[in-house]
Amino acid sequence: MIALEALTKRYGPGPPAVDRLSLEVVSGEVCALVGPSGSGKSTTLRMINRLIEPTSGKIWLDGEDVTAMPVVELRRRMGYVIQQVGLFPHLTVGDNVATVPRLLGWDRRRVRDRVAELLTLVGLDPGMYAKRWPHELSGGQRQRVGVARALGADPPLLLMDEPFGAIDPITRNRLQTEFLDLQQRVRKTVVLVTHDLEEAVRLGDRIAVLSEGGHLEQYATPGEVLGAPATPFVADFVGDDRSLRRLGVVVLKPVDVEPVERGEDLGSVLDGPRVSIGASLREALVAILESPKGVVAVEDAEGGGVVGVLRPASVHAAARRSLLPES
Secondary structure (H helix, E strand, O other), rough: OOOEEEEEOOOOOOOOOOOEEEEOOOOOOOOEOOOOOOHHHHHHHHHHHOOOOEEEEEEOOOOOEHHHOOOOHHHOOOOEEEOOOOOOOOOHHHHHHHHHHHHHHOOOHHHHHHHHHHHHHHHHHHHHHHHOOOHOOHHHHHHHHHHHHOOOOOOEEEEEEOOOOOOOHHHHHHHHHHHHHHHHOOOEEEEEHHHEEHHHHHHOOEEEEOOOOOOOEEEHHHHHHHOOOOOOHHHHHOOOOOOHHHHOOEEEEEOOOOOOOOOOHHHHHHHHOOEEOEEEEEHHHHHHHHHHOEEEEEEEEOOOOEEEEOOOHHHHHHHOOOOOOOO
């Protein structure tokens, strides 16, 4: 869907803000750009939609050179969500969401139907919210409207710059969950900027770890970044507790499940917490810790009943096995 080729941005004679950055984002995936302050995350995002013009390099969108497109045409093919949302305060929620479809000349009925569809998609009742003003909404509701507006003309690419950064932790967690649910339905290609590694791991299909000056240190799946840091910088950035973090992105497989041991009281195990095939190892470990027996029943992902049990040693073995290359 989108490829960056030796993308560079300089603001003068000093070191570049972004230095020859190259990576590709597969259609329908979420690429999370993460790194410390000064690593060029937001600068990279703004070069993609040309809010900032690159000094050199190429940006390809569906095989077309972005730098050769008219800016207005380019931005209509990209949704853009920022941290402070940026809703127009003098427009109602519905009119905010309708911004791009109206610029594209859609007729009134089509615009009205699209606004209703998008507000419903992000969990806001059109009848209740379309006529409200931005200042009447909570921070989380404004962020939802920002996402709906970005999806207005159904763009293939969604750019998100710290979209949940200015929201309280509880609302942020809920919005992250809603984003994952939404992505399952709309399957947009997303480039997401975040300073929060936990958010990158939770939301990203692949993570680009950038160091100061926009140097790409590693571009891989969350499990690979946490399980096999490519450089000392990445190892330091993801922290000493990366093995615990990785439990959240490794899923429980049938091969990880153990049979019930002879003499084991399955009834007491069934009375405790349960997990399903496909749950994360983190969920499995939490269930084990909450179980008085230190063992939990594992259910089939398709609802076919209990297929075995899970013990602490099972989680350890599963975590170690996930580090091995796929055969």
